[in-house]
Amino acid sequence: MSVPIPLKKSEITDPTVGRLVAYRRLLQSLDEQGVPLVSSKDIGDMLAIKPSQVRKDLSYLGEFGKRGVGYNVQRLLSDLSGILAPFHRWRAGLVGLGRLGEALLGYSALTGESYDIVALFDISPQKVGRVVAGRTCYHFNQLASQILEQRLGVLIITVPSSAAQQVVDVAVSTGQIQGLLNFSPTTIAVPDTIDVQYVDISVEMEKLLFRLKFVQQQRQQGGGVVQ
Amino acid sequence: MSVPIPLKKSEITDPTVGRLVAYRRLLQSLDEQGVPLVSSKDIGDMLAIKPSQVRKDLSYLGEFGKRGVGYNVQRLLSDLSGILAPFHRWRAGLVGLGRLGEALLGYSALTGESYDIVALFDISPQKVGRVVAGRTCYHFNQLASQILEQRLGVLIITVPSSAAQQVVDVAVSTGQIQGLLNFSPTTIAVPDTIDVQYVDISVEMEKLLFRLKFVQQQRQQGGGVVQ
DNA sequence: CCATGTGAAGCCTTTCACAGCT
DNA sequence: AGCTGTGAAAGGCTTCACATGG
Numbered sequence: 001m002s003v004p005i006p007l008k009k010s011e012i013t014d015p016t017v018g019r020l021v022a023y024r025r026l027l028q029s030l031d032e033q034g035v036p037l038v039s040s041k042d043i044g045d046m047l048a049i050k051p052s053q054v055r056k057d058l059s060y061l062g063e064f065g066k067r068g069v070g071y072n073v074q075r076l077l078s079d080l081s082g083i084l085a086p087f088h089r090w091r092a093g094l095v096g097l098g099r100l101g102e103a104l105l106g107y108s109a110l111t112g113e114s115y116d117i118v119a120l121f122d123i124s125p126q127k128v129g130r131v132v133a134g135r136t137c138y139h140f141n142q143l144a145s146q147i148l149e150q151r152l153g154v155l156i157i158t159v160p161s162s163a164a165q166q167v168v169d170v171a172v173s174t175g176q177i178q179g180l181l182n183f184s185p186t187t188i189a190v191p192d193t194i195d196v197q198y199v200d201i202s203v204e205m206e207k208l209l210f211r212l213k214f215v216q217q218q219r220q221q222g223g224g225v226v227q
Numbered sequence: 228m229s230v231p232i233p234l235k236k237s238e239i240t241d242p243t244v245g246r247l248v249a250y251r252r253l254l255q256s257l258d259e260q261g262v263p264l265v266s267s268k269d270i271g272d273m274l275a276i277k278p279s280q281v282r283k284d285l286s287y288l289g290e291f292g293k294r295g296v297g298y299n300v301q302r303l304l305s306d307l308s309g310i311l312a313p314f315h316r317w318r319a320g321l322v323g324l325g326r327l328g329e330a331l332l333g334y335s336a337l338t339g340e341s342y343d344i345v346a347l348f349d350i351s352p353q354k355v356g357r358v359v360a361g362r363t364c365y366h367f368n369q370l371a372s373q374i375l376e377q378r379l380g381v382l383i384i385t386v387p388s389s390a391a392q393q394v395v396d397v398a399v400s401t402g403q404i405q406g407l408l409n410f411s412p413t414t415i416a417v418p419d420t421i422d423v424q425y426v427d428i429s430v431e432m433e434k435l436l437f438r439l440k441f442v443q444q445q446r447q448q449g450g451g452v453v454q
Numbered sequence: 455c456c457a458t459g460t461g462a463a464g465c466c467t468t469t470c471a472c473a474g475c476t
Numbered sequence: 477a478g479c480t481g482t483g484a485a486a487g488g489c490t491t492c493a494c495a496t497g498g
Contacts, residue, residue, distance in 0.1 A: 010441050012437070013466080013467080014434050014438075015466095015467070015468090016467090017433065017434050017437045018427075018430050018433075018434060021427075021429070021430045021433045021434075022414070022427075022430070025412065025413075039478090039479065039480090040479075040480075041479085046414065047414045048414055048416075050468075050469065051479090052468080052469055052470070052471090053467095053468065053469075055479090055480060055481065055482085056467095056468080056469085056481085056482080058480090058481090059480085059481055059482070063480080063481070064480095065479075065480050065481080066475085066476065066479080066480075067474070067475040067476055067478075067479055067480045067481080068475070068476045068477075068478045068479050068480080069476070069478080069479070069480085070478095070479065070480085071480090084433060084437065086436050086437075086439070086440050087440060087443060090436060090439075098330075099326075099329060099330035099333045099334065100330040100331075100334060102326060102330070103325075103326035103327040103329070103330035104327075104428070106325075106326045107326065107327060107428065112429060112432070112433070114432075114433065114436050115432070115436065153439075154435070154436070154439070156432075178439050178442070178443075179435050179436070179438075179439045180435075181431065181432055181435055185252065186252075187249070187273065187274045187275055189275075195435060195438050195439060195442070197431050197432070197434060197435035199426070199428060199431045200245075200248075201331070201334065201426060202248070202339060203245050203248045203249070204408065204424050204426045205339070205341075205342070205383075205408055205424070206244060206245075206248045206311060206339070206341065207241050207244050207245060207248075207424060208381070208406050208407075208408055208422060208424035209313050209317060209341050209342065209381070209406070210239070210244045210311065211241075211406075211422050212313070212317075212380075212381070212405050212406045212422060213313050213314060214237050215405070215422070216314060216405075240488080240489075242488095242489070242490095243489090266456090266457060266458090267457075267458075268457080277490075277491065278457090279490080279491055279492070279493095280489095280490065280491075282457090282458060282459060282460085283459085283460080283489095283490080283491085285458090285459090286458085286459055286460070290458080290459070291458095292457075292458050292459080293457080293458075293497090293498065294456075294457055294458045294459080294496070294497045294498050295455075295456040295457050295458080295497075295498045296456080296457070296458085296498070297456095297457065297458085298458090
């Protein structure tokens, strides 16, 4: 169909991709400020990442820096954007128009260049038929037909845990869906041809609080052994 | 002040804590269904985790299983809850009552046993003074005074990126804040006595789409099996 | 015989350290 | 002299494999 993009294979792992996205954001902002050059140390300072990590990440993409000088902001920005860009913009559906779903719809950070949310789904009669920001909300029972008709490749799942597996089963049965971004705090079962990215907000909060618990423990035992 | 919890030190890392939270959720559901016993294989099957990983995670907490039998659901649930519980419920503030902020407020998964969201903050006159689900919304300019008065230990940041650092600087200056859960897609600078957990929704989406790009490439080139 | 608990192996990610280019 | 690019070392997490005990 199209020319394969000369990715230096995928040594590019998930953690690296996450940082590349952060670099791109930073470079966008630097470019707007008219900054022409950055070093890996500059980037590292601004993003709280070690300069060696920055260089390693960028080295997967090729050699874009000038030794003794640094990286050209515009050049690096456009190269990064090229690497991160998909072959074509993804057509995404959002399933579950509750508060979180609506928040994501309005969330500018989720309105990237890589994909468009083109269809909404809910089970509530009050939601079905509504048009939010130009997208029509369909009933769940049209999920399969709309996935096919609108050629949706990815789905953002913001339904309650109890409904998640059911939604996913219907979606998967179409054979059209390739990826899922799941906000429901539950594990979903999918065939291994389908990729799931989990975003579990309460887990992130628990991780933070658990680490804090330890800090507190240490502080309590600070001067001597407080039992 | 309170009874020290017999943590087997903190070999308990972030990824493990994340899974412990998932185990707890699963066990809660199994307990409600009246299931008395589970094996590490059962848990692994349901959560898409290797049984050996499950056993390793649980082994950090002590020896709770019976060989040849498995784990007692109620016992394991209460032990896990004990490990994950903080010394005292945290008093949290939510800064930024936009769509995402409101979604999190209403999000039951963020209404755990570990903490309560007791105060809201925004800059918009339309939001300030409102009472949402029993919590009053204060103006940003009362952030410091309310953090102190209400003894807030953690803050959930859902303001736009451009405001995040400013908010954090004010919050940190009180000396009362110990942790931040940051949803703004930007890195924030904090003293190293303060712990930040990032939740970057657009990054998670980009990770998914980048992996899909590779799958597509392989399929176009006549590849077969997908990870 | 079954499933746990755990050292050791294997794998993945980060960090170091320095050669090489500007 | 300064900063990149990268092999090699270090560190961290997952998986294996088997001894142990019900």
